[in-house]
Amino acid sequence: MTAPLPLISLRSVCRTYRADGVAVTAVRNVSFDIDQGEILAVMGPSGSGKSTLMNMIGLLDLPSQGAIYLEGADVAALTEDRRSSLRARSIGFVFQSYNLLARHNAIENVALPLVYCGVGRKERLERAEQSLEAVGMLHRAHHYPRQLSGGEQQRIAIARALIATPLIVLADEPTGALDSRTGAEILALFAALNEAGQTIVMITHDPSIATQCRRTIRLHDGELVSDETLAPVLPKRSFAS
Amino acid sequence: MTMLQGFRIALHALRLNPLRSFLTMLGIVIGVASIVTVFAIGAGAQLRLQEQIRSIGANVLMITPGAVYQGGVRLKEGSKLTMTESDVQAILEQIPEVQAAAGSIAGTAQVIHEGKNWNTTINGTTTGHFMVRDWQLASGRYFSGTEEAGAGKVVILGSTVARELFAPGDDPIGAQIRIMKVPLEVVGVLDHKDPSQDDVAFVPLTTAKLRFLGSASNINRDSVAYIIAKVTADGQMAGARSEIESLLRQRHRILAGQEDDFKVQDPAAAMEAQQGAIRTVALLLVAIASVSLLVGGISIMNVMIVSVTERTREIGIRRALGGRMRDIRLQFLCEALVLCLLGGAIGVIGGVTLSMTVARMAGWITSIDSEAIALALAFSIATGLIFGFYPAHKASKLSPIEALKTE
Numbered sequence: 001m002t003a004p005l006p007l008i009s010l011r012s013v014c015r016t017y018r019a020d021g022v023a024v025t026a027v028r029n030v031s032f033d034i035d036q037g038e039i040l041a042v043m044g045p046s047g048s049g050k051s052t053l054m055n056m057i058g059l060l061d062l063p064s065q066g067a068i069y070l071e072g073a074d075v076a077a078l079t080e081d082r083r084s085s086l087r088a089r090s091i092g093f094v095f096q097s098y099n100l101l102a103r104h105n106a107i108e109n110v111a112l113p114l115v116y117c118g119v120g121r122k123e124r125l126e127r128a129e130q131s132l133e134a135v136g137m138l139h140r141a142h143h144y145p146r147q148l149s150g151g152e153q154q155r156i157a158i159a160r161a162l163i164a165t166p167l168i169v170l171a172d173e174p175t176g177a178l179d180s181r182t183g184a185e186i187l188a189l190f191a192a193l194n195e196a197g198q199t200i201v202m203i204t205h206d207p208s209i210a211t212q213c214r215r216t217i218r219l220h221d222g223e224l225v226s227d228e229t230l231a232p233v234l235p236k237r238s239f240a241s
Numbered sequence: 242m243t244m245l246q247g248f249r250i251a252l253h254a255l256r257l258n259p260l261r262s263f264l265t266m267l268g269i270v271i272g273v274a275s276i277v278t279v280f281a282i283g284a285g286a287q288l289r290l291q292e293q294i295r296s297i298g299a300n301v302l303m304i305t306p307g308a309v310y311q312g313g314v315r316l317k318e319g320s321k322l323t324m325t326e327s328d329v330q331a332i333l334e335q336i337p338e339v340q341a342a343a344g345s346i347a348g349t350a351q352v353i354h355e356g357k358n359w360n361t362t363i364n365g366t367t368t369g370h371f372m373v374r375d376w377q378l379a380s381g382r383y384f385s386g387t388e389e390a391g392a393g394k395v396v397i398l399g400s401t402v403a404r405e406l407f408a409p410g411d412d413p414i415g416a417q418i419r420i421m422k423v424p425l426e427v428v429g430v431l432d433h434k435d436p437s438q439d440d441v442a443f444v445p446l447t448t449a450k451l452r453f454l455g456s457a458s459n460i461n462r463d464s465v466a467y468i469i470a471k472v473t474a475d476g477q478m479a480g481a482r483s484e485i486e487s488l489l490r491q492r493h494r495i496l497a498g499q500e501d502d503f504k505v506q507d508p509a510a511a512m513e514a515q516q517g518a519i520r521t522v523a524l525l526l527v528a529i530a531s532v533s534l535l536v537g538g539i540s541i542m543n544v545m546i547v548s549v550t551e552r553t554r555e556i557g558i559r560r561a562l563g564g565r566m567r568d569i570r571l572q573f574l575c576e577a578l579v580l581c582l583l584g585g586a587i588g589v590i591g592g593v594t595l596s597m598t599v600a601r602m603a604g605w606i607t608s609i610d611s612e613a614i615a616l617a618l619a620f621s622i623a624t625g626l627i628f629g630f631y632p633a634h635k636a637s638k639l640s641p642i643e644a645l646k647t648e
Contacts, residue, residue, distance in 0.1 A: 095645070
């Protein structure tokens with residue numbers, strides 16, 4: 001028997017943009033694995049390639065070189081439609097600015113990914129209620145985003161990210177727009193979700209957030225400079241550098 | 242994402258901006274309404290003509306007096322009655338394609354029954370007239386041979402005259418009416434044919450000449466104002482026509498090169514030509530109305546492009562949450578379609594209302610058929626698809642990463 005496959009593997013991933021005829025390398029030769037059940041912080045100053053990396057892990061973008069494997073499958077080999085469907089089923093996005101649809105109420109926002117999973121309306125709303133309950137926002141189900149505080153909106157966004165029971169939740173500066181107390185609540189929510197087995201990747205430039213994650217990857221100028229696991233709960237692994 | 246979901250999302254989006262949605266679809270509303278109205282009026286005009294053609298009867302030729310010279314002066318057509326009863330006889334006997342023929346003279350007079358009176362056309366003719374025009378009786382009988390030969394004091398009423406002179410429950414058959422002080426017995430009432438044809442009272446030709454119209458200076462004992470003839474089959478119309486022409490030229494002693502003193506007409510053919518003209522005008526008007534549909538489509542495209550730009554972030558979010566390019570395309574296509582369909586539906590209602598108003602106010606006959614409505618709706622769906630496609634395609638091609646970055 002072989003060891004279980006990592007959830008996501010990045011192998012020598014590079015991402016080069018061509019802006020005004022000049023090639024800009026946002027991510028350079030990055031390799032690491034993400035295992036099922038991990039909570040991982042990706043740190044780095046702005047412009048270090050964090051967001052580009054997250055877009056690639058989230059199947060919104062493809063590497064220029066190297067490969068990304070989701071459960072062992074090369075995502076570049078999939079069609080655009082297939083990657084979209086995988087996003088709906090396997091990836092949960094949480095954004096810094098929440099990105100709720102302003103013209104839909106909370107429960108409709110939460111149910112939205114299921115539209116793209118082909119789930120019927122009745123089941124969508126049932127599952128959205130469950131998801132809202134899991135983040136403690138069921139009482140806000142019929143409120144519109146503008147009627148909610150930032151912390152509440154982010155909880156709704158997390159409920160939306162969770163609804164399709166994704167393989168991985170990708171959070172891009174999830175507390176960036178929140179005050180420190182609300183931010184701490186959101187982080188506690190992520191910690192609880194991880195306790196329940198949810199794989200989470202958090203992108204942040206805030207070291208205090210990173211310390212709450214067991215594992216931290218640091219990027220600088222698009223390169224992976226460190227990959228540390230704080231508490232030695234999991235056995236040490238070696239990573240290609 | 243299914244079509245149904247697409248439509249639901251579209252309705253949701255359009256409800257949020259009702260004024261803008263309405264203004265956007267206004268071009269379609271106007272276009273569809275004008276198409277429906279033009280169709281209704283055009284179809285009504287054609288219907289009216291068809292009824293008139295039917296009321297004349299099938300395969301009927303009409304022979305009327307032509308222009309004549311009198312001492313070198315060319316007189317107005319019909320100013321001299323050139324046809325005679327013996328012409329009628331000759332046509333019947335010598336032209337095998339003619340199965341029935343009748344001569345008529347006509348004038349107008351007041352008809353009186355008890356307290357009621359009515360001004361109508363008095364047509365003196367023979368029973369052949371009803372054969373030529375396939376005109377059935379609602380009740381009673383046609384003229385008898387004796388009545389036709391002996392100037393019998395009998396009358397057959399058109400349905401309008403019967404309605405005007407007699408109370409609804411009253412049976413006109415056997416009743417006495419008076420025309421120019423002459424008492425006549427009603428022997429028959431004709432079937433309803435067409436409003437333009439039913440306002441008439443028929444008397445035997447002999448009766449008309451002897452008692453009513455005989456004093457008119459241009460009527461000699463034998464002459465008739467016009468002749469109608471029924472040809473056995475549609476394919477023989479042209480042949481019968483030229484045979485009648487040569488027969489009458491011969492009988493009227495018209496030399497080669499001289500102008501006919503009569504005219505043979507095919508009224509149904511003339512009306513069909515008129516019908517063709519109406520159809521052409523209606524098509525032209527529909528074409529003009531279609532231009533407003535085109536303009537409506539362009540305005541929908543314009544608003545949709547703006548809407549795609551405004552909602553770039555929404556598109557990015559939907560893509561990140563798993564919306565495929567085709568889902569985004571479907572969503573915006575559905576919006577354009579809903580706009581066009583709603584506009585089309587409002588336009589149909591508006592067009593139907595407008596044509597009914599026109600029918601009432603102007604007294605025109607309009608006819609709204611489901612085909613025109615289906616066509617107008619099909620046009621608006623096509624407009625939605627054609628003009629919605631580009632903005633929808635544009636939306637689906639947006640890069641989700643870029644779209645998420647926009648404010």
